[in-house]
Amino acid sequence: MGRKEKPLDPAAGLAGRFAAELRALRARAGNPSYRDMAARVHFSRSALAQAASGQALPTLAVLSGYVKACGGDVPRWETRWHEIQQGLQLREAPTPDSAFPYEPPADGIDPDAAGCGPDAITVHARRVATDSRLILGQVQLRYSPATGAAWCRFEGFSSLDHLATRQPVDIDVQVCRETDGTQLSYRSRYVFDYHWSDLLRTATGPLFARAHIYIDDALAATGESNRLPLP
Secondary structure, three states, X not given: OOXXXXXXXXXXXXXXXXXXXXXXXXXXXXXXXXXXXXXXXXXXXXXXXXXXXXXXOOOHHHHHHHHHHOOOOHHHHHXXXXXXXXXXXXXXXXXXXXXXXXXXXXXXXXOOOOOOOOOOEEEEEEEEEOOOOOEEEEEEEEEEOOOOEEEEEEEEOHHHHHHHOOOOEEEEEEEEEOOOOEEEEEEEEOOOOOEEOOOEEOOOOEEEEEEEEEEOOEEEEEEEOOOEEOO
């Protein structure tokens, strides 16, 4: 039997997180030995083992060999490799557009500070309306593939802008992770612009975004995104 691999901490960095994903792929393939994997592709046992060590991101060629040896979807993993590489580049050269000092992506970090802006996408959005069906805005589950993090963003519509000129309006944005029940919430006075929460790391199960709208300190509307497992 081969020597047991050293444990990984996926939260320690993007390379470590990617290595944990590779090890999970190998486990799903029945944990073939690196000797057997090397026999299936044109790479040495040491190169394949190093790919899942977490010390550095493997080359794209070695990654493709590792995935092929485990019967994985090579194009999908190559896309994931590019996402991780972009995230590492963002960590080395944080976006100059951020008003905050750079912080590595982690639970509770501001998306701007973690450099999530360049590749951020809205993976699901839902309109938020009152019981009388007045649509006030939209709650969005935002996701950065490069950093492996998600957050809640709320966009107010003109109907809410109109209300906010006459009455105090607060927005409470929340991002929630179902697997461990972690929930981050941020409530503030409506600023006629986007409101967003801090980050939660993904790849551990479904996440969703939620927004509460308070008018005159009374709850007027609530909206949630779909619950989605994100890589």
